[in-house]
Amino acid sequence: MAGAIVGLVLGSIIGAVATIAGSYFLFWRRRHAALAHLRRAFRTELSALSYIDEMAESGDYETLTQTVEKPVVYESNADDIGHLSGEEVEALVAFYTDLYWICDQQDIEDKKDRVHEIVEKRQRAIETIREAE
Template sequence: MAGIATGLVLGSLVGAVATAAGSYFVFRRRRRAETDHLRLAFRTELEALSYVADLAEEGRYEALAASVEPPQVYENNADRVGHLTDDEVEALVAFYTDLYWLRDQQDIEDKKERADEVAREWHEAVEAVRAAG
């Protein structure tokens, strides 16, 4: 009788451990897929924002300030940025923070150095996302 009870307990424990391990691996795989999709979305948005770096490098600051559109991927996924690597988070937050600053500028002529910084941060964000992917 004790052998049967021990067998039932051990069977239950093995089943519970197997279920927990399986759930954990499914969770990790799903999280990795979400992170990969998020990274791809940021890479796509950053590539679409390449005009920011191009206009800054050409010195067309007025056109740059007037052409910035709200970044949809960042706005819709800001709460999920923490799933990315530390380098990606740092580069993305720095770039998007300055992109918002740039978008709100009325007179940018006296702020050219900061606009050039936005172009540099764009390059860093692109490199961080590519390196992690």
């Protein structure tokens, strides 16, 4: 009788551990896939904003302030950014903060240096995301 009880308890413990391990593995796999999709979305949006580099290089600052649109991926995934690495978060927030700054500018001619910093921040954000993948 005691052997049956020990077997029952041991079987319950083994079953519970197997269930927990399986659930954690599925959670980890889903989280990993979600982060991969998030990184891919940011990389795509950052690449689509390459016209900022071109306009900054050509000195077309006024057109740049009128052309930049609100970032869809960043705004849609603001809650999930914290799941990325600290370096990724820092690079993305630094770039997108400055991108919003460009959108709000009326006369940018006297702020050319900051525009060129934004170009560097965009490139840094892309590199940081690529390194994390």
